[in-house]
Amino acid sequence: QPVPRPARLGLCAACHGATGEATMPGAPNLAGQRLDYLRDALAQYRDGRRDVPVMRTAIGAISAADLDALARWYSAQPAAEQAQP
Protein backbone atom coordinates (compact mmCIF):
# COMPACT_ATOMS: atom_id res chain seq x y z
CA GLN A 1 0.00 0.00 0.00
CA PRO A 2 1.19 3.57 -0.54
CA VAL A 3 3.01 5.28 2.31
CA PRO A 4 0.94 8.18 3.67
CA ARG A 5 2.34 11.67 3.40
CA PRO A 6 3.70 12.52 6.85
CA ALA A 7 2.06 15.30 8.81
CA ARG A 8 5.48 16.76 9.68
CA LEU A 9 6.98 16.59 6.20
CA GLY A 10 7.42 20.35 5.88
CA LEU A 11 10.36 20.68 8.24
CA CYS A 12 12.37 18.05 6.34
CA ALA A 13 11.19 19.19 2.93
CA ALA A 14 12.72 22.63 3.39
CA CYS A 15 16.14 21.12 2.62
CA HIS A 16 15.49 17.57 1.37
CA GLY A 17 12.46 18.33 -0.81
CA ALA A 18 9.00 16.84 -0.33
CA THR A 19 9.97 13.87 -2.51
CA GLY A 20 13.58 13.56 -1.34
CA GLU A 21 15.34 15.55 -4.03
CA ALA A 22 17.54 17.95 -2.07
CA THR A 23 16.92 21.64 -2.59
CA MET A 24 20.22 23.02 -1.32
CA PRO A 25 23.93 22.28 -1.32
CA GLY A 26 25.05 20.10 1.55
CA ALA A 27 21.73 18.30 1.92
CA PRO A 28 21.55 14.77 0.52
CA ASN A 29 18.86 13.32 -1.67
CA LEU A 30 16.73 10.91 0.35
CA ALA A 31 14.39 9.49 -2.30
CA GLY A 32 14.70 5.74 -2.48
CA GLN A 33 17.32 5.56 0.26
CA ARG A 34 17.33 2.35 2.29
CA LEU A 35 14.94 2.50 5.21
CA ASP A 36 17.42 0.96 7.65
CA TYR A 37 20.02 3.56 6.71
CA LEU A 38 17.58 6.45 7.14
CA ARG A 39 16.55 5.18 10.57
CA ASP A 40 20.20 4.75 11.63
CA ALA A 41 21.14 8.20 10.36
CA LEU A 42 18.27 9.84 12.26
CA ALA A 43 19.31 8.07 15.47
CA GLN A 44 22.92 9.21 14.95
CA TYR A 45 21.89 12.82 14.42
CA ARG A 46 19.68 12.69 17.52
CA ASP A 47 22.49 11.22 19.66
CA GLY A 48 25.13 13.60 18.30
CA ARG A 49 27.20 10.80 16.77
CA ARG A 50 26.65 12.80 13.64
CA ASP A 51 27.12 16.31 14.91
CA VAL A 52 25.00 18.46 12.62
CA PRO A 53 23.20 21.11 14.67
CA VAL A 54 20.42 21.79 12.18
CA MET A 55 19.56 18.09 12.08
CA ARG A 56 19.65 17.74 15.85
CA THR A 57 17.31 20.69 16.22
CA ALA A 58 14.95 19.41 13.56
CA ILE A 59 14.83 15.91 15.02
CA GLY A 60 14.22 17.21 18.54
CA ALA A 61 11.06 18.89 17.33
CA ILE A 62 9.50 15.69 15.93
CA SER A 63 8.18 12.68 17.81
CA ALA A 64 9.73 9.24 17.31
CA ALA A 65 6.59 8.01 15.57
CA ASP A 66 6.59 10.98 13.23
CA LEU A 67 10.30 10.44 12.49
CA ASP A 68 9.61 6.85 11.54
CA ALA A 69 6.82 7.97 9.23
CA LEU A 70 9.23 10.40 7.58
CA ALA A 71 11.89 7.73 7.06
CA ARG A 72 9.30 5.44 5.49
CA TRP A 73 8.05 8.27 3.28
CA TYR A 74 11.43 9.19 1.87
CA SER A 75 12.51 5.59 1.39
CA ALA A 76 9.34 4.95 -0.60
CA GLN A 77 9.81 7.89 -2.99
CA PRO A 78 11.08 7.02 -6.46
CA ALA A 79 14.60 8.33 -6.92
CA ALA A 80 15.43 10.70 -9.74
CA GLU A 81 17.46 8.90 -12.37
CA GLN A 82 20.31 11.39 -12.31
CA ALA A 83 21.84 13.65 -9.67
CA GLN A 84 21.66 17.38 -10.11
CA PRO A 85 25.10 18.93 -10.43
Added chain:
Amino acid sequence: QPVPRPARLGLCAACHGATGEATMPGAPNLAGQRLDYLRDALAQYRDGRRDVPVMRTAIGAISAADLDALARWYSAQPAAEQAQP
Protein backbone atom coordinates in the same frame (compact mmCIF):
# COMPACT_ATOMS: atom_id res chain seq x y z
CA GLN B 1 31.12 12.87 -21.19
CA PRO B 2 30.73 9.64 -19.27
CA VAL B 3 32.52 9.36 -15.94
CA PRO B 4 35.27 6.73 -16.14
CA ARG B 5 34.99 3.66 -13.94
CA PRO B 6 37.37 4.28 -11.01
CA ALA B 7 40.39 2.03 -10.65
CA ARG B 8 39.66 1.62 -6.92
CA LEU B 9 35.95 0.92 -7.22
CA GLY B 10 36.18 -2.58 -5.77
CA LEU B 11 36.75 -1.55 -2.18
CA CYS B 12 33.62 0.63 -2.15
CA ALA B 13 31.57 -1.76 -4.25
CA ALA B 14 31.85 -4.49 -1.64
CA CYS B 15 29.18 -2.69 0.40
CA HIS B 16 27.76 0.03 -1.85
CA GLY B 17 27.63 -1.94 -5.09
CA ALA B 18 29.48 -1.05 -8.27
CA THR B 19 26.59 1.14 -9.37
CA GLY B 20 25.69 2.51 -5.94
CA GLU B 21 22.92 0.12 -4.95
CA ALA B 22 23.91 -1.03 -1.48
CA THR B 23 24.51 -4.72 -1.02
CA MET B 24 24.17 -4.97 2.76
CA PRO B 25 22.15 -3.58 5.65
CA GLY B 26 23.57 -0.40 7.10
CA ALA B 27 25.21 0.74 3.88
CA PRO B 28 23.45 3.53 1.98
CA ASN B 29 22.68 3.62 -1.70
CA LEU B 30 25.00 6.12 -3.40
CA ALA B 31 23.69 6.11 -6.98
CA GLY B 32 22.67 9.59 -8.03
CA GLN B 33 23.59 11.16 -4.70
CA ARG B 34 24.67 14.79 -4.87
CA LEU B 35 28.37 15.16 -5.55
CA ASP B 36 28.88 17.84 -2.91
CA TYR B 37 27.27 15.63 -0.29
CA LEU B 38 29.42 12.63 -1.22
CA ARG B 39 32.58 14.72 -1.01
CA ASP B 40 31.55 16.16 2.38
CA ALA B 41 30.68 12.74 3.74
CA LEU B 42 34.04 11.29 2.69
CA ALA B 43 35.86 14.18 4.39
CA GLN B 44 33.82 13.63 7.57
CA TYR B 45 34.59 9.91 7.64
CA ARG B 46 38.28 10.62 7.09
CA ASP B 47 38.37 13.22 9.89
CA GLY B 48 36.36 11.08 12.30
CA ARG B 49 33.48 13.55 12.47
CA ARG B 50 31.51 10.57 11.30
CA ASP B 51 33.03 7.84 13.39
CA VAL B 52 32.57 4.70 11.32
CA PRO B 53 35.71 2.57 11.55
CA VAL B 54 35.16 0.61 8.34
CA MET B 55 34.80 3.83 6.37
CA ARG B 56 37.85 5.41 7.97
CA THR B 57 39.91 2.34 7.12
CA ALA B 58 38.62 2.22 3.56
CA ILE B 59 39.25 5.91 2.97
CA GLY B 60 42.76 5.74 4.39
CA ALA B 61 43.65 3.17 1.76
CA ILE B 62 42.66 5.39 -1.18
CA SER B 63 44.34 8.55 -2.46
CA ALA B 64 42.48 11.86 -2.50
CA ALA B 65 42.37 11.83 -6.30
CA ASP B 66 40.97 8.32 -6.33
CA LEU B 67 38.37 9.29 -3.72
CA ASP B 68 37.23 12.17 -5.88
CA ALA B 69 36.93 9.85 -8.86
CA LEU B 70 34.78 7.52 -6.75
CA ALA B 71 32.49 10.34 -5.61
CA ARG B 72 32.04 11.44 -9.22
CA TRP B 73 31.35 7.85 -10.30
CA TYR B 74 28.63 7.19 -7.76
CA SER B 75 27.00 10.58 -8.23
CA ALA B 76 26.80 9.92 -11.98
CA GLN B 77 25.13 6.51 -11.65
CA PRO B 78 21.40 6.41 -12.37
CA ALA B 79 19.48 5.71 -9.18
CA ALA B 80 17.16 2.74 -8.93
CA GLU B 81 13.58 3.92 -8.97
CA GLN B 82 12.67 2.17 -5.74
CA ALA B 83 14.53 1.25 -2.57
CA GLN B 84 14.98 -2.40 -1.70
CA PRO B 85 13.27 -3.32 1.56
